[in-house]
Amino acid sequence: MTTEFELIDKLSAAFPPPEGLSIGIGDDAAVLDPGRFDLVTMDTLVEGVHFRREWCEATDVGWKSLAANLSDIAAMGGGPGAFFLSLALPDPVDLAWVEGLWTGMQEASRVLVPDSFEVSAGGGDISQTSGPIVITLTMLGEASPAGPVLRSNAVPGDRIVVLNTPGRAAAGLAVLQSDAVDAKEYEELVRAYRRPCPEVRAGGLLGLAGVPSSMIDTSDGLLQDMGHILNASEVGARVEGFQLPVAESMSELEDAEVGCVEDWVLGGGEDFCLLMTVPPARMPKLWDMARQYGWEVHDIGEIRGPEEGLQVLGLDGKPLDRQVDQFRHFEAS
Amino acid sequence: MTTEFELIDKLSAAFPPPEGLSIGIGDDAAVLDPGRFDLVTMDTLVEGVHFRREWCEATDVGWKSLAANLSDIAAMGGGPGAFFLSLALPDPVDLAWVEGLWTGMQEASRVLVPDSFEVSAGGGDISQTSGPIVITLTMLGEASPAGPVLRSNAVPGDRIVVLNTPGRAAAGLAVLQSDAVDAKEYEELVRAYRRPCPEVRAGGLLGLAGVPSSMIDTSDGLLQDMGHILNASEVGARVEGFQLPVAESMSELEDAEVGCVEDWVLGGGEDFCLLMTVPPARMPKLWDMARQYGWEVHDIGEIRGPEEGLQVLGLDGKPLDRQVDQFRHFEAS
Numbered sequence: 058m059t060t061e062f063e064l065i066d067k068l069s070a071a072f073p074p075p076e077g078l079s080i081g082i083g084d085d086a087a088v089l090d091p092g093r094f095d096l097v098t099m100d101t102l103v104e105g106v107h108f109r110r111e112w113c114e115a116t117d118v119g120w121k122s123l124a125a126n127l128s129d130i131a132a133m134g135g136g137p138g139a140f141f142l143s144l145a146l147p148d149p150v151d152l153a154w155v156e157g158l159w160t161g162m163q164e165a166s167r168v169l170v171p172d173s174f175e176v177s178a179g180g181g182d183i184s185q186t187s188g189p190i191v192i193t194l195t196m197l198g199e200a201s202p203a204g205p206v207l208r209s210n211a212v213p214g215d216r217i218v219v220l221n222t223p224g225r226a227a228a229g230l231a232v233l234q235s236d237a238v239d240a241k242e243y244e245e246l247v248r249a250y251r252r253p254c255p256e257v258r259a260g261g262l263l264g265l266a267g268v269p270s271s272m273i274d275t276s277d278g279l280l281q282d283m284g285h286i287l288n289a290s291e292v293g294a295r296v297e298g299f300q301l302p303v304a305e306s307m308s309e310l311e312d313a314e315v316g317c318v319e320d321w322v323l324g325g326g327e328d329f330c331l332l333m334t335v336p337p338a339r340m341p342k343l344w345d346m347a348r349q350y351g352w353e354v355h356d357i358g359e360i361r362g363p364e365e366g367l368q369v370l371g372l373d374g375k376p377l378d379r380q381v382d383q384f385r386h387f388e389a390s
Numbered sequence: 391m392t393t394e395f396e397l398i399d400k401l402s403a404a405f406p407p408p409e410g411l412s413i414g415i416g417d418d419a420a421v422l423d424p425g426r427f428d429l430v431t432m433d434t435l436v437e438g439v440h441f442r443r444e445w446c447e448a449t450d451v452g453w454k455s456l457a458a459n460l461s462d463i464a465a466m467g468g469g470p471g472a473f474f475l476s477l478a479l480p481d482p483v484d485l486a487w488v489e490g491l492w493t494g495m496q497e498a499s500r501v502l503v504p505d506s507f508e509v510s511a512g513g514g515d516i517s518q519t520s521g522p523i524v525i526t527l528t529m530l531g532e533a534s535p536a537g538p539v540l541r542s543n544a545v546p547g548d549r550i551v552v553l554n555t556p557g558r559a560a561a562g563l564a565v566l567q568s569d570a571v572d573a574k575e576y577e578e579l580v581r582a583y584r585r586p587c588p589e590v591r592a593g594g595l596l597g598l599a600g601v602p603s604s605m606i607d608t609s610d611g612l613l614q615d616m617g618h619i620l621n622a623s624e625v626g627a628r629v630e631g632f633q634l635p636v637a638e639s640m641s642e643l644e645d646a647e648v649g650c651v652e653d654w655v656l657g658g659g660e661d662f663c664l665l666m667t668v669p670p671a672r673m674p675k676l677w678d679m680a681r682q683y684g685w686e687v688h689d690i691g692e693i694r695g696p697e698e699g700l701q702v703l704g705l706d707g708k709p710l711d712r713q714v715d716q717f718r719h720f721e722a723s
Contacts, residue, residue, distance in 0.1 A: 080538070080540060083541070083622065084466070084538075084540055084541050084542075084622070085431060085461075085462040085463075085465040085466050085541070085605075085606060085607060086429040086430055086431035086462050086463055086465075086466045086468070086531065086538075087429070087430045087431070088428060088429060088466070088533065088538045088540075089427070089428045089429070089430060090428075091425050091428055092424050092425040094422070095421060095422045095423075095424055096419040096420070096421060096422070097419055097420045097422060097472075097474060097512060097513065097528075097530070098418060098419035098420070098513070099474045099475075099476055099513055099514065099515050099526075099528060100476075100515055101476045101478060101515045101517045101526070102517075103478050103517045103518065103519045105519070105520050106517060106518050106519060106520075107517070128418075129418040129419050130418075130419055132418040132419075133417070133418050133419045133421070135419070139430075141430060141432045141528060142432075143432055143433075143434045143476075143526040145434060145436050145524050179430060180430065180431070180432055181432065182432050182433055182434045182526070184434045184435075184436045184439060184440070184524075185436065185439050186436045186438070186439060186521060186522060186524065187438050187439075187521065187522055188519060188520065188521015188522045188524075189519060189520055189521045191478050191517075191519065191521075191524040191526075193432075193434070193476040193515070193524075193526040195430075195432060195474060195528040197430070198419060200421065205413070205417075205419075205421045207413060207417055207421075208416070208417050208418070209417075272418075273418060274418060289416065289417070
């Protein structure tokens with residue numbers, strides 16, 4: 058018989074001893090080193106909504122739960138630290154699945170987190186549920202000495218830049234949902250959905266260099282997340298969708314009627330690209346960094362005055378005259 | 391149509407502007423004032439496991455979710471601060487229920503939290519689920535200037551002290567589960583289950599005064615939580631159950647075969663009493679504080695050497711020769 062406490066011990070053992078905490082797992086609360094962490098984010102994955110067990114291994118789910126939080130910290134231009142995990146698990150617990158979850162979290166930590174940061178388990182809570190698995194992760198992070206990069210500091214004239222190509226995770230999910238194509242032929246897209254790679258290193262370096270005026274990750278999809286920046290900064294924007302590359306495999310899938318490339322690119326969530334605004338004077342620095350670190354960077358438009366709202370040119374260069382099918386967390390009626 | 395973002399705005403509006411945070415809800419991560427918070431705890435409530443909608447109003451559930459986290463911070467001898475909320479809600483969302491949840495959280499904050507601390511919503515995440523409601527709350531807190539009170543510093547000779555009477559929440563739950571009695575006649579016990587009152591003020595004052603050598607809240611039940619202190623401190627203990635008062639209503643319920651008083655008192659969880667160890671030299675200070683603040687304090691035994699293990703005298707004063715029916719979060723086979 059395995060108890061909650063044993064499962065938490067195993068999680069604890071899967072990660073390095075927590076750094077930045079004097080007390081981790083095993084007391085009523087964790088005790089942080091004074092002044093170490095100043096960022097907090099929280100993300101939840103629900104089975105059947107954010108993942109399905111027939112489409113994702115336990116390791117993929119573990120990877121994704123860590124990746125979503127790493128991406129939020131990266132979007133603040135900061136570096137990740139200790140995390141706290143709440144798991145609601147069906148009874149009886151599938152121990153192999155839970156150990157897969159730990160493994161996926163460890164893999165994500167090893168692959169995605171540069172050596173300059175240490176991600177570790179600071180605490181957790183495991184409960185039973187009669188329903189689907191629910192995983193909530195709270196992650197602490199450190200803003201760069203230059204301060205956190207917010208959503209609210211974009212100003213007219215700033216360039217709009219995306220690091221990496223949005224839409225691949227949404228295309229990968231469409232492949233898994235479709236009976237019309239063989240998932241094995243689109244492994245790269247399926248992998249983008251199962252094992253998204255947030256820009257942990259790039260986020261930290263951009264924050265440190267003070268390059269972006271504002272930043273967000275594209276967890277909700279490019280246009281929706283652009284909207285979050287516009288609302289927070291009280292500005293408008295012109296977004297040129299045609300500046301974004303489209304993988305040949307995605308066009309093939311559109312031809313096979315699996316879905317719409319433009320919806321994936323402009324509306325698909327969970328790629329965890331970084332969407333930022335950059336003052337023109339800092340663009341040379343950004344291009345330098347992109348060359349130095351091998352980043353794929355796309356200049357996709359300009360911040361405008363608030364009266365201009367959000368103008369979007371589609372992948373064909375024409376004004377977008379339709380609602381893009383957007384990533385939805387949630388709606389209540 | 392109400393979106394995730396609107397629900398989070400309502401939660402935000404229900405609490406005072408966050409103190410100790412320069413950025414709260416509305417960015418990728420919250421930004422904390424440097425050095426303000428050094429405690430982190432996380433607790434999850436699952437519908438059907440930790441609460442049932444037929445036994446608890448939404449306001450009760452909101453109260454309890456905040457209370458469980460407040461209790462953890464109190465058990466560290468600290469004071470509560472910003473919290474982060476993750477909600478997994480069935481589709482379509484019952485907006486009245488969610489607003490009740492906010493209300494209950496506000497009520498708990500108003501009633502349980504002394505003016506010297508400010509509890510506010512720092513962020514959150516709302517998801518859909520096809521299953522029961524899952525509520526995860528992460529709370530930040532501040533240890534007292536004297537440092538956090540851990541589980542690991544009990545030493546042989548320390549007195550074992552309980553603040554408040556354990557067992558009432560478990561008796562209240564038994565009333566709700568039973569067909570044999572009328573819940574209206576046991577309102578006080580039912581209320582102890584629905585609206586547990588953690589010792590937020592007392593925990594902070596005890597931490598500040600440096601009275602306890604170790605402390606824990608009785609969320610898992612007296613003996614189980616005593617065991618956590620013994621394991622962490624590597625000591626034994628003699629616990630005298632007969633030192634604890636038993637409400638007349640609880641004896642009545644035992645007579646009506648609703649349950650076992652001794653199980654409730656020694657094994658029942660979720661009262662959120664404070665269980666602490668106190669060096670004998672500091673007992674006079676504790677009695678002074680109890681008089682000054684009107685605390686109900688019970689000296690229930692002594693910390694011993696590790697070789698003595700956990701010796702328990704039951705409510706009748708005789709050595710306990712049976713397994714107490716304990717509060718269980720979770721077991722996997």
